[in-house]
Amino acid sequence: VICRDAVEASEQVAREIIDLIRKRSEESKPVVLGLATGSTPLLLYKRLIQAHRDEGLSFKNVITFNLDEYYGLEREHPESYWKFMHDQLFDHIDIPAENINLPDGRVPRDEVFAYCQNYEKQIEEAGGLDIQILGIGRTGHIGFNEPGSSEDSLTRMVTLDHLTRKDAARDFQGENAVPRNAITMGIGTILKAEKIYLMAWGQAKAEIISKAVEAEPTGVLPASFLQLHKNATFYIDRAAASEL
Numbered sequence: 607v608i609c610r611d612a613v614e615a616s617e618q619v620a621r622e623i624i625d626l627i628r629k630r631s632e633e634s635k636p637v638v639l640g641l642a643t644g645s646t647p648l649l650l651y652k653r654l655i656q657a658h659r660d661e662g663l664s665f666k667n668v669i670t671f672n673l674d675e676y677y678g679l680e681r682e683h684p685e686s687y688w689k690f691m692h693d694q695l696f697d698h699i700d701i702p703a704e705n706i707n708l709p710d711g712r713v714p715r716d717e718v719f720a721y722c723q724n725y726e727k728q729i730e731e732a733g734g735l736d737i738q739i740l741g742i743g744r745t746g747h748i749g750f751n752e753p754g755s756s757e758d759s760l761t762r763m764v765t766l767d768h769l770t771r772k773d774a775a776r777d778f779q780g781e782n783a784v785p786r787n788a789i790t791m792g793i794g795t796i797l798k799a800e801k802i803y804l805m806a807w808g809q810a811k812a813e814i815i816s817k818a819v820e821a822e823p824t825g826v827l828p829a830s831f832l833q834l835h836k837n838a839t840f841y842i843d844r845a846a847a848s849e850l
């Protein structure tokens with residue numbers, strides 16, 4: 607879906623989420639959302655906060671699982687995804703704290719494997735992801751599934767790509783301060799979601815979007831695996847669509 611701009615696209619994705627939350631709350635059933643960080647979903651989160659504040663939308667029956675977290679950061683670190691999600695969304699809506707799930711970047715190394723298996727189990731026990739929101743990195747990563755990730759990969763510890771760390775350097779105090787590892791849901795975890803919405807804005811994403819949509823699905827470009835999903839939609843602005 608090629609939209610005029612990020613505002614229009616974010617509005618459409620927000621509408622889908624808001625409608626599902628309302629429908630499920632009438633049935634007294636939970637909604638399970640897979641959430642992403644980065645600048646791309648900021649307008650979506652603003653719109654959800656507005657729906658809570660002005661339209662009486664309650665998030666009491668919403669359960670969230672975030673895609674990823676930098677490894678080795680304290681929760682209160684200014685660049686942790688835990689902090690980002692609380693600042694940009696959770697602190698402004700009525701979601702119960704126990705419904706919020708984010709990979710924990712503080713787990714000791716020898717416990718990471720078991721921790722990741724348990725994250726998968728928690729998603730399953732919640733009933734699976736109804737909607738997964740995604741951005742895309744310039745390496746073609748979704749979550750932190752860098753090139754080389756397999757189609758059936760699950761939640762695990764990964765090593766960040768050089769380009770990803772370079773792009774993140776603007777948020778940290780230079781590239782050296784960017785963590786080398788992260789915990790991320792896998793491609794397999796993401797592909798199990800009922801619906802997937804990937805969003806991308808601006809010229810800087812145009813090349814990777816055209817490859818993700820038009821190249822054969824390949825681990826060299828993890829977002830291309832989304833072509834294998836039966837219900838994945840890219841919401842992009844005109845600039846990001848310019849190389850399609």
Ligand code: GLP
Pocket residue numbers: 642643644645646647673674740741742743744748749750770
């Ligand atoms: C990080 C996140 C991704 C996100 C990407 C793009 O690498 N782990 O989930 O999609 O950044 O960020 P932005 O939306 O700021 O372009």
